[in-house]
Amino acid sequence: MGSKFHRLQRGCFLLLFFFIASCTLKQGLKEPEGGKEFLQETSRLEKLTREHPKASVRAQSHLQLAFLYVNHRNPQLNYARALQEMESSLSLSPAKPETDHIQNWLAVLREMDHLGKGRIEMVKKNQGLQTQLERLQASLEKVQKSNLSLRDEVASLKEMNSKMKETLERLKSLDLQMEEKRSLIK
Secondary structure, rough: HHHHHHHHHHHHHHHHHHHHHHHHHHHHHHOOOHHHHHHHHHHHHHHHHOOOOOOOHHHHHHHHHHHHOOOOOOOOOOOHHHHHHHHHHHHHHOOOOOOOOHHHHHHHHHHHHHHHHHHHHHHHHHHHHHHHHHHHHHHHHHHHHHHHHHHHHHHHHHHHHHHHHHHHHHHHHHHHHHHHHHHOOO
């Protein structure tokens, strides 16, 4: 009876062990659903990447963290951070052959990083051009005001010139009349 009891005890222990192991695997592979779960899983994986003694576990944690950062359900996507984590994972396990899947992700993330940096440069250039445009618009307004002022001055001068011509014509006419009267008086 002792041997049947020990077999039953071992069998129960093995069943319990397999049950716990399967629950652990399912729990490790479960994807977070909400923002809070993503934050908790991110914190857990970051802690593993820093503190776990095995490099293979740290490398796997970096890789899981990278995929967590690009998960479509993650409310705080971070492609630059995903690239860092994926590169960290590869640096910790250089002997492990990289799959095409991971290489494809790396290529996409590197391209996105490159485009992001290009976008930042374009934003800076755009801001510089915007500032320059504002200065040019201010200068244009000043020039337009000066132009209006000069037009008014030119119109005033033309009017004054016209009046002077009239006055000059009258003076000529008076001078001629006075000459005629002088010539009659003599």
